[in-house]
Amino acid sequence: MTAIFYILAGIMLAAACYVAVSRDIARAVFCFFGVLFAMAGLYIFALADFVAVTQILVYAGGVVVLMIFALMLTDKQLLENIRRGESSGPRLFRARALPSILLALAVFAVLLQVITAVDWGNMAWRHEAVAAGNRITGHENMVENVGVNLMTRYLLPFEVISVFLLAALIGAAYLARGRTNN
Amino acid sequence: MTSLIIVSVLAVAVLYLGLFKYKTALLPVSVTGLLAAAAMAAMDWDLEKMYFSEMMLFDNYAVAFSILLILTTLLIFGLSRNYFEKISNNVAEYYALMLFALAGGVVMVSFHNLAMLFIGIEILSISLYVLAGIRRKDPASNEASLKYFLMGAFATGFLLFGTALIYGATGSFNLAAIASSGAFESALFRAGVLLMMVGLSFKVSVAPFHTWTPDVYEGSPGLIAMFMATVVKTAGFAAFLRLFLMAFAEASAFWAITVAILCILTLFAGNITAVFQDRFKRLLAWSSVSHAGYLLLAILAVGFSASSAVLVYTIAYSLASVAAFGIMILVSRARGNDHLDSFNGLARTNPFLAFTLTLAVCSLAGIPLTAGFFGKFYVFKVALAQGYTWLVVLAVINAMIGIYYYFKVIIAMYMKENANAVAIQLNPGFRLVLSIVVFLIFLFGIFPGLIANIL
Amino acid sequence: MEDTLQTIQSIPLEHYIWFSTALFIVGVIGVLTRRNAIIILMSVELMLNAVNLLLAAFSVHHGDPSGQVFVFFIMAVAAAEVAVGLAIIVMIYRNTGSVDIDIMNKLKW
Numbered sequence: 113m114t115a116i117f118y119i120l121a122g123i124m125l126a127a128a129c130y131v132a133v134s135r136d137i138a139r140a141v142f143c144f145f146g147v148l149f150a151m152a153g154l155y156i157f158a159l160a161d162f163v164a165v166t167q168i169l170v171y172a173g174g175v176v177v178l179m180i181f182a183l184m185l186t187d188k189q190l191l192e193n194i195r196r197g198e199s200s201g202p203r204l205f206r207a208r209a210l211p212s213i214l215l216a217l218a219v220f221a222v223l224l225q226v227i228t229a230v231d232w233g234n235m236a237w238r239h240e241a242v243a244a245g246n247r248i249t250g251h252e253n254m255v256e257n258v259g260v261n262l263m264t265r266y267l268l269p270f271e272v273i274s275v276f277l278l279a280a281l282i283g284a285a286y287l288a289r290g291r292t293n294n
Numbered sequence: 295m296t297s298l299i300i301v302s303v304l305a306v307a308v309l310y311l312g313l314f315k316y317k318t319a320l321l322p323v324s325v326t327g328l329l330a331a332a333a334m335a336a337m338d339w340d341l342e343k344m345y346f347s348e349m350m351l352f353d354n355y356a357v358a359f360s361i362l363l364i365l366t367t368l369l370i371f372g373l374s375r376n377y378f379e380k381i382s383n384n385v386a387e388y389y390a391l392m393l394f395a396l397a398g399g400v401v402m403v404s405f406h407n408l409a410m411l412f413i414g415i416e417i418l419s420i421s422l423y424v425l426a427g428i429r430r431k432d433p434a435s436n437e438a439s440l441k442y443f444l445m446g447a448f449a450t451g452f453l454l455f456g457t458a459l460i461y462g463a464t465g466s467f468n469l470a471a472i473a474s475s476g477a478f479e480s481a482l483f484r485a486g487v488l489l490m491m492v493g494l495s496f497k498v499s500v501a502p503f504h505t506w507t508p509d510v511y512e513g514s515p516g517l518i519a520m521f522m523a524t525v526v527k528t529a530g531f532a533a534f535l536r537l538f539l540m541a542f543a544e545a546s547a548f549w550a551i552t553v554a555i556l557c558i559l560t561l562f563a564g565n566i567t568a569v570f571q572d573r574f575k576r577l578l579a580w581s582s583v584s585h586a587g588y589l590l591l592a593i594l595a596v597g598f599s600a601s602s603a604v605l606v607y608t609i610a611y612s613l614a615s616v617a618a619f620g621i622m623i624l625v626s627r628a629r630g631n632d633h634l635d636s637f638n639g640l641a642r643t644n645p646f647l648a649f650t651l652t653l654a655v656c657s658l659a660g661i662p663l664t665a666g667f668f669g670k671f672y673v674f675k676v677a678l679a680q681g682y683t684w685l686v687v688l689a690v691i692n693a694m695i696g697i698y699y700y701f702k703v704i705i706a707m708y709m710k711e712n713a714n715a716v717a718i719q720l721n722p723g724f725r726l727v728l729s730i731v732v733f734l735i736f737l738f739g740i741f742p743g744l745i746a747n748i749l
Numbered sequence: 750m751e752d753t754l755q756t757i758q759s760i761p762l763e764h765y766i767w768f769s770t771a772l773f774i775v776g777v778i779g780v781l782t783r784r785n786a787i788i789i790l791m792s793v794e795l796m797l798n799a800v801n802l803l804l805a806a807f808s809v810h811h812g813d814p815s816g817q818v819f820v821f822f823i824m825a826v827a828a829a830e831v832a833v834g835l836a837i838i839v840m841i842y843r844n845t846g847s848v849d850i851d852i853m854n855k856l857k858w
Binding site for chain 1: 758759760763764765766767768770771772774775776777778779781782783785787788790791792794795798801802805806808809814815817818820821822824825826827828829830831832833835836837838839840842
């Protein structure tokens, strides 16, 4: 059973690496889809079932479709290449990308150091949570829990997000409007 | 809180005005609404109200910075008559997006929960991604928009990773709960603080995360660049300081050295590169990077009247930037570009503009009798009080470099001649705003007590 | 059901953190090394997904739904941000015929 967790995580990381390295955008988008789907599985292991469903709806269903649309609107040559099987496939980094990779890996090393330095079993808030019986066991109704939180404690951010969405809507509509209508 | 609601509703109202083609009503309605918002913010003074289970806290800090942001936006709106009409027919969108950005700014200066910080930053940023690219057919504007977007989204990633680590270390998003969690020794907490610092540094263009700044400022329309240099920078620093003051102050021994290094890098990167610029807009962009360095000095002195120093500095900087960018817009519109040579002979053709610009760059450089002098003075004072003498010495050296490149434009205006320069026509909006700015720069330069003791 | 839950909960917190940190770094590498705006956008989304996983994991171990609520905020914001980003990319493609960020080098210091 736990093996599924590691399999999903492995798929997620492998697909993510392909997205970051691949020269073929269409394949990268489909691997991106794979990352998001595997991620939804990991959420279920974290007992965040509602998040998992939303992940599939919003990311796998919405964002990926948007990406594919952008791809089709921008790269006309690409679909031709796929049909003729001429996609160039993944190619490794160019030389000048090396400093950035080293930098990123250095950050990774530091973060790993941090993670291993933390004594996870003994963190103060985990003891408090266990003592207060404040532990999500998987039996409670998380949808209700999240919904109540959104409508009580987090009501203000929930409302302010609507301002954000309106701004994004107007902005995207303005920028993507056809060139004839100005 | 009422001011936030007014600003958000105002943005929607402006959209409706645009929908029903009441273009002439846009500016009066926006100005009236902003005045009302500023008045409502002032009513919250000394009330220290928490809103919605501690999501926002309208203390005096929040009120003072909200009013500053609203009034700066008001000055910018004063300059925008007939400006956006030249770019596109859809003027309502500009006003609406600027007002949305302002709403984000108000959230950023009054948050009391990391969720609100994140959403405030995002509202501000997403409006600006669009505003930067508002000249849809201009490749420079497009590039500015894309660069700003990619850098901003990247920075958001760091900010959020930091937020998640801090949540992991302390178990809360609430600033007061984080401050009282006692997890400051935990490596997880420290990594979180550093990552949040990286994210915020991107947003306020602190070196080495500043590389997008000159391109984005140059590619964006002049008024939008003005908005970025004033409102966005003020909101960004106010949020930066508020976070470190209210949540991370206890851990300051740990992050102070990092801020000091960022401060030195920013000062030198901004000032030295600005020396080599020959276009005024890029010069202002690099100088805005260097001003971020001076503001970091105040953050170092967290807890020791740092908020007051940052408030004085941002007021002085916003006033001077409004004048400098405004005159840059006029000159580049009249003479075709913003090259420093375009300012030749401005003292002869437009003595008022030349005088205003001189005053503005003197204030940016920190010459006495201008507001900018006291901005630098208070920042240096709080840094000295915390024992950062070496850092202040380096900052003073940088202020000297600043005087050199700011005076290049004064020399161009007063010493050089341009035989075929004609006088630039000013519309009433520009005349009014520039007069107000001149008055305020002098007022705060001579009576700094008016703003120094607010917080 | 009870067995499944127990095995699910037997996965230690640090494993979630390892995986999400690795995913975050993959995203960072993607942003720093790639030149195609769409891929950079996808890499940023990878970074945000890493954050979401981290928050969900902390949330369940803390017994506090705040983390999950935050995940919803991030999802809403990220999805809208993608829409604006793709609008920008489409606009640029209309003007230049490319989404390679190296093509746009008119502005340089």
